Amino acid sequence: MHIVFTDLDGTLLDHETYSFEPARPALEELKAHGIPLVLASSKTEAEMRPIAAAIGIDYPMIVENGAGIVNWPGGGQDEDGVYDRLRAVLSSMDKDLRRHYQGFGDWSDGQVAEKTGMPLESARLARKRRFSEPGLWSGSEDEREAFAAILDAHGFQAVQGGRFFTLMPKTSKAEAMAKITRFYAEMTGEPVFTVALGDAPNDAAMLESADRGFIIANPAHAEMPVSDRERAGFITRSERPGPFGWNDMILQLLA
Numbered sequence: 001m002h003i004v005f006t007d008l009d010g011t012l013l014d015h016e017t018y019s020f021e022p023a024r025p026a027l028e029e030l031k032a033h034g035i036p037l038v039l040a041s042s043k044t045e046a047e048m049r050p051i052a053a054a055i056g057i058d059y060p061m062i063v064e065n066g067a068g069i070v071n072w073p074g075g076g077q078d079e080d081g082v083y084d085r086l087r088a089v090l091s092s093m094d095k096d097l098r099r100h101y102q103g104f105g106d107w108s109d110g111q112v113a114e115k116t117g118m119p120l121e122s123a124r125l126a127r128k129r130r131f132s133e134p135g136l137w138s139g140s141e142d143e144r145e146a147f148a149a150i151l152d153a154h155g156f157q158a159v160q161g162g163r164f165f166t167l168m169p170k171t172s173k174a175e176a177m178a179k180i181t182r183f184y185a186e187m188t189g190e191p192v193f194t195v196a197l198g199d200a201p202n203d204a205a206m207l208e209s210a211d212r213g214f215i216i217a218n219p220a221h222a223e224m225p226v227s228d229r230e231r232a233g234f235i236t237r238s239e240r241p242g243p244f245g246w247n248d249m250i251l252q253l254l255a
Helices: 021-033 045-055 082-092 109-116 120-126 141-153 173-188 201-209 242-254
Strands: 002-006 037-039 061-063 068-070 101-103 135-137 156-160 165-169 193-198 212-217 235-241
Touching (some): 037 061, 045 120, 061 173, 173 193, 193 242
Parallel strands (some): 002 193, 193 212
Antiparallel strands (some): 101 135
């Protein structure tokens, strides 16, 4: 069987409008072929469920940049309490160290909206976290290393992104993809051919791990570097950006 794993912003969703309508023909073809479509994003479950409902899918979702997987078939596989454990680690830190980190859990909906540029309702959904904590660091490099070491000792990692310093379990989109792939292989008794689509460096490991990867053009940021897997023909780049390129690549794959 095939499974398609896709990033959202700048990939399936347009970078400016957040619409997936240009990809509708390919989405309908995936449905016609019975191919599961797994959304994989930095967004929270609360942000992603309306998107999945609008697309018309009900498959597992990789949320919070790979920190968690939700919506397993039959239920029962979601890990609960991760966010509470993470916040407890923060609360247990020395106050002189802890004061240098401010995350979504420390801010109001309005403050998250202000710091991210999101509408207030989007900020409210972004604060409904289950697995990870984006935030900002204000201390020295030595203090940041001490902060990260405490997180590491409790099974978490600190990842610096383009804007936020995100605290999360020691996992990734690629590891979550592997877990879902194993689940479907065991459930169906069939080998699974994985397809991944993304547009940014945080998608690279997922693209590299998939049997077939597609880099979706995004003029809003620099192009991703060419890898050995791409040179070998396992990864292809779209010419058109966002959902237009996504549509092209999926229809090309199915053809």
